[in-house]
Amino acid sequence: MEFLAGSLLELIVQTSTNLPPDVRAAMSMTAAAETPATQSAQALDIILSNVDMAADDTGAICQDTGMPTFVVHTPVGVNQIHLRKAIHAAVAEATRLGKLRPNSVDSITGKNSGNNLGPETPVIHFEQWEEDEIEIKLVLKGGGCENMNAQYSVPCQLDHLGRADRNLEGVRKCILHAVWKAQGLGCAPGALGVCIGSDRAHGYELAKGQLFRTLDDVNPDANLAKLEAEIMEEANKLGVGAMGFGGKASLIGCKITAANRLPASFFVSVAYDCWAFRRLGVRLDASTGAIARWLYRDPARKVEKLAKSEGFALTGREVVLTPPLTEAQMRALKVGDVVLITGEMFTGRDNVHAYLMKNPPPVDLNGAVLYHCGPVMLKEGERWTVKAAGPTTSMREEPYQADVIKRYGVRAVIGKGGMGAKTLAALKDFGAVYLNAIGGAAQFYARTVQEVLGVSLMEFGIPEAMWHLRVKGFAAIVTMDAHGGSLHADVEHATGAALETLQKA
């Protein structure tokens, strides 16, 4: 198996950096159909540029490279213990090269292993089969979309949709409800894998397994094919839009399977993947480990550029912000304004926010910009460089954010997906804003970082440390302002009304 290590590394690198053709085609169609010059269209422009940048530079499409999940089929006689060790080694090497973010955290101590290895990470499912080759499929699904997975036990009562019964109509309601609940938190537009039936644990596994189908395939079961088509049509009438900004697209795919269940149980399990839908596979020669062929992509075909323009088309109406920021500057901003930040900012996510509840900040946060981001960083000599740096889901910081703003004078919080009522009230009371950056646009934002000025709280590990960055032209949209305005609340309300229309239709 002299080629096995190289083949596995290539599979991981390509999956992390090069979106498969079916997802590219779906995102291209989504962008073409969006109303020009809307916030959703601007987000899609950045997303498409980011996909191109990632493929050009073999950089991670999104900084959250997720829980690596491998599905492996082996001919009888192949040593699975050997294969598992080789997959572990390839995952560690891809992490060392900055193609995967160190994402494996001890759930008891909170310590990051630093190499994506640890109890039950990566996830590897083995199956035997009667073919001669080894097949390895890989999906990298990030935490933001993983947190948007949903499981329903029907019959149940759903917001805006009423009762979901134990039939396909009830299943339809559950799936639409999951799309509505996700809003932009999972970096819409998303792709769904769904399982009807099974038990709780296996239902989720089967739902995730549906993400290995290509977006343009047709379900061989006529009932499920019909349901998939209905969901695509109806979900895309809800108006979630890219990043939940409001717009035409909510989904780029919906794939459904059904499994037998216990008489007493009826689960609908939904695996929500984001637009950064990273999934590839290879067939390997079972004696050498060499790649016999790729699944989902044709490496001989040139990767076509997706973006029609260079990322974010500037209009001249953007507000340039140079931290430290003042209360007056923040109160002058309104929902919908586009800002360009030039100057210094600090990253801070879950561990940093928890730390700030009990300890003073390691840096002066007065007038500061706090970026919810867990970047991919590499140390080259004595210098840190940013390899990927998009926003993470802000809602996780909702229990802390208002206090952080109040205690330390933070003026702008950047993240994705928006925040809740407590933060909105703090923005109003203390004169600050929430800025939505484009989720998953890790290469786009990494290019705005001119210098890594320092790092604090490194004991939390690379994604959770507080990085001190100097950026230039960092673009984001004001989605929560100091006047009580929230685009997220508006879109949630409007899409809820749209769900009710579908219910009555």
Ligand code: SF4
């Ligand atoms: S695109 Fe968004 S949801 Fe997907 S992995 Fe990246 S940050 Fe998470």
